[in-house]
Amino acid sequence: MSLPGKIVCIGAGYVGGPTMAMIAKNCPMIQVTVVDISQPRIDAWNSDDLPIYEPGLDEVVKACRGKNLFFSTDVDTCVAEADIIFVSVNTPTKTKGIGAGMAADLTYWESAARGIARVSKGYKIIVEKSTVPVKTAEAVEKVLTSCADSFFTFDVLSNPEFLAEGTAISDLAKPDRVLIGGKESDSGRKAVACLASVYQQWVPKENVVCSNLWSAELTKLAANAVLAQRISSMNSLSALCEATGADVQQVGYAIGMDTRIGSKFLNASVGFGGSCFQKDILNLVYICDSMGLKEVAEYWRQVIVMNDYQKTRFVHRMISTMFNTVSNKKIGILGFAFKKDTGDTRETPAIDVCRGLLTDGAKLDIYDPKVKEDLIRSELQLGKFEWDHPQAYANRVAGIKDESINVSSSAMDAARDSHGIAILTEWDEFKALDYEEVFKVMVKPAFIFDGRNLLDHNALRKIGFVVYGIGKPLDPFVTEHKET
Ligand SMILES: NC(=O)c1ccc[n+]([C@@H]2O[C@H](COP(=O)([O-])OP(=O)(O)OC[C@H]3O[C@@H](n4cnc5c(N)ncnc54)[C@H](O)[C@@H]3O)[C@@H](O)[C@H]2O)c1
Numbered sequence: 244m245s246l247p248g249k250i251v252c253i254g255a256g257y258v259g260g261p262t263m264a265m266i267a268k269n270c271p272m273i274q275v276t277v278v279d280i281s282q283p284r285i286d287a288w289n290s291d292d293l294p295i296y297e298p299g300l301d302e303v304v305k306a307c308r309g310k311n312l313f314f315s316t317d318v319d320t321c322v323a324e325a326d327i328i329f330v331s332v333n334t335p336t337k338t339k340g341i342g343a344g345m346a347a348d349l350t351y352w353e354s355a356a357r358g359i360a361r362v363s364k365g366y367k368i369i370v371e372k373s374t375v376p377v378k379t380a381e382a383v384e385k386v387l388t389s390c391a392d393s394f395f396t397f398d399v400l401s402n403p404e405f406l407a408e409g410t411a412i413s414d415l416a417k418p419d420r421v422l423i424g425g426k427e428s429d430s431g432r433k434a435v436a437c438l439a440s441v442y443q444q445w446v447p448k449e450n451v452v453c454s455n456l457w458s459a460e461l462t463k464l465a466a467n468a469v470l471a472q473r474i475s476s477m478n479s480l481s482a483l484c485e486a487t488g489a490d491v492q493q494v495g496y497a498i499g500m501d502t503r504i505g506s507k508f509l510n511a512s513v514g515f516g517g518s519c520f521q522k523d524i525l526n527l528v529y530i531c532d533s534m535g536l537k538e539v540a541e542y543w544r545q546v547i548v549m550n551d552y553q554k555t556r557f558v559h560r561m562i563s564t565m566f567n568t569v570s571n572k573k574i575g576i577l578g579f580a581f582k583k584d585t586g587d588t589r590e591t592p593a594i595d596v597c598r599g600l601l602t603d604g605a606k607l608d609i610y611d612p613k614v615k616e617d618l619i620r621s622e623l624q625l626g627k628f629e630w631d632h633p634q635a636y637a638n639r640v641a642g643i644k645d646e647s648i649n650v651s652s653s654a655m656d657a658a659r660d661s662h663g664i665a666i667l668t669e670w671d672e673f674k675a676l677d678y679e680e681v682f683k684v685m686v687k688p689a690f691i692f693d694g695r696n697l698l699d700h701n702a703l704r705k706i707g708f709v710v711y712g713i714g715k716p717l718d719p720f721v722t723e724h725k726e727t
């Protein structure tokens with residue numbers, strides 16, 4: 244199967260940028276262009292300060308940019324010239340209308356498809372890279388057939404992306420699998436083989452899996468649902484551990500040794516975040532509901548219910564431990580990103596925890612090594628699901644007062660004069676802090692609420708801290724959690 248000459252990707256985001264950089268790196272004979280409607284984003288991709296932080300990304304981009312990797316806002320020309328068009332635009336949760344708060348908003352997808360139809364001639368392969376509801380390929384096909392020139396022929400493939408942020412480059416370099424779904428027709432099979440040949444430049448053949456279109460679309464939602472379900476399962480057990488004196492890390496370790504279960508994704512936490520898990524599960528629940536599968540919808544909905552419960556539980560635990568009031572108390576928030584090694588704050592549990600504390604009158608001092616002050620402030624003011632809608636920054640949430648929030652440039656500054664510290668992201672640098680010094684600068688009793696079970700709790704207790712860890716036996720000082 245001959246390789247394509249030119250690939251374009253519509254959407255220069257967390258997926259489009261790194262994925263295309265990896266294709267460019269491994270396929271020097273292919274010209275890869277990433278296009279976007281956002282001029283600032285493209286400018287950043289063309290600069291030394293890339294728009295996203297991802298370990299190893301700078302090196303890959305710098306090695307290929309200007310050779311066979313390009314970033315451009317000239318969407319029409321690049322699409323017209325490409326043999327394969329990846330579509331990696333955002334597919335956020337709808338904020339209004341039918342399915343608001345649940346269904347995927349396909350506005351950006353449809354607009355990309357109409358753009359392709361407008362400028363395309365000859366034969367092209369259109370690849371769904373965005374996470375989309377099952378049967379989106381059918382809708383895309385209808386848009387392309389009704390809007391395009393009669394000289395345009397195409398195949399639509401589903402090639403969902405499974406990279407995780409923070410490890411995107413290593414995930415892309417050695418993916419567990421690459422999944423390609425296509426139509427079971429001659430043309431569909433050829434298109435699948437063509438895309439597979441691109442990945443096979445660096446991914447072993449046996450790791451490139453082919454399926455029908457609908458299986459590939461559903462697999463993406465299912466994979467995220469199952470991963471998130473494991474975390475919610477452990478988080479539910481963490482509440483039981485605290486009630487019984489069991490230790491969720493010991494439980495997770497022992498069940499993970501069962502090879503049928505496996506050890507990954509069993510860490511209880513303050514809650515899962517990120518742009519995908521909640522959005523994709525809500526989408527799955529909406530699809531099940533739409534198909535009349537109420538019990539199935541309810542089953543998956545519980546994964547989100549448990550995640551929300553965990554974030555609320557953490558805030559309640561903090562407040563009840565600090566003598567049932569945080570009013571006017573300074574609290575240091577260490578970590579705002581949804582996980583370490585990323586500056587991404589989309590759906591980070593820190594938003595809900597911070598809002599919960601602010602509602603109870605706390606003064607927050609927030610530090611994250613990779614998240615800038617403006618982003619922290621706007622995240623705390625945006626309505627639910629609005630982060631992925633470009634127009635949303637105009638509609639700030641009323642009631643969050645800027646003066647209740649300070650953003651510091653070091654963990655020590657955030658901790659100074661605080662009554663308590665909450666660890667909300669598992670950044671390595673929080674493990675290396677000098678906690679003797681931290682203890683000295685805090686108000687006593689000094690509380691640490693470890694939302695990631697990152698620190699050595701016994702060592703902290705020896706210094707004098709009162710410590711709460713998710714799902715860990717309770718410090719005698721920590722009051723029993725009571726729902727209010
Ligand atoms: N972030 C992840 O780790 C991840 C992983 C796997 C899958 N996904 C899925 O991939 C998709 C993209 O996610 P992301 O995190 O990269 O989003 P993102 O918001 O970072 O990037 C999307 C980009 O698409 C651009 N865009 C929107 N409409 C456009 C159009 N018509 N023409 C050109 N550009 C357009 C936006 O300006 C934006 O820069 C989503 O469906 C997401 O669910 C994300």
Ligand SMILES: O=c1ccn([C@@H]2O[C@H](COP(=O)(O)OP(=O)(O)O[C@H]3O[C@H](CO)[C@@H](O)[C@H](O)[C@H]3O)[C@@H](O)[C@H]2O)c(=O)[nH]1
Pocket residue numbers: 374404405406407408409467470474507508509510511512513514515516517518519520581582
């Ligand atoms: O044991 C665990 C593992 C993760 N998390 C949290 O879960 C969230 C998601 O983490 P992770 O899955 O590592 O990052 P994402 O970048 O959101 O990646 C997920 O979502 C992507 C977008 O769909 C998929 O491509 C990936 O396969 C899938 O792992 C983060 O808040 C983590 O802190 C836990 O609380 N406990």
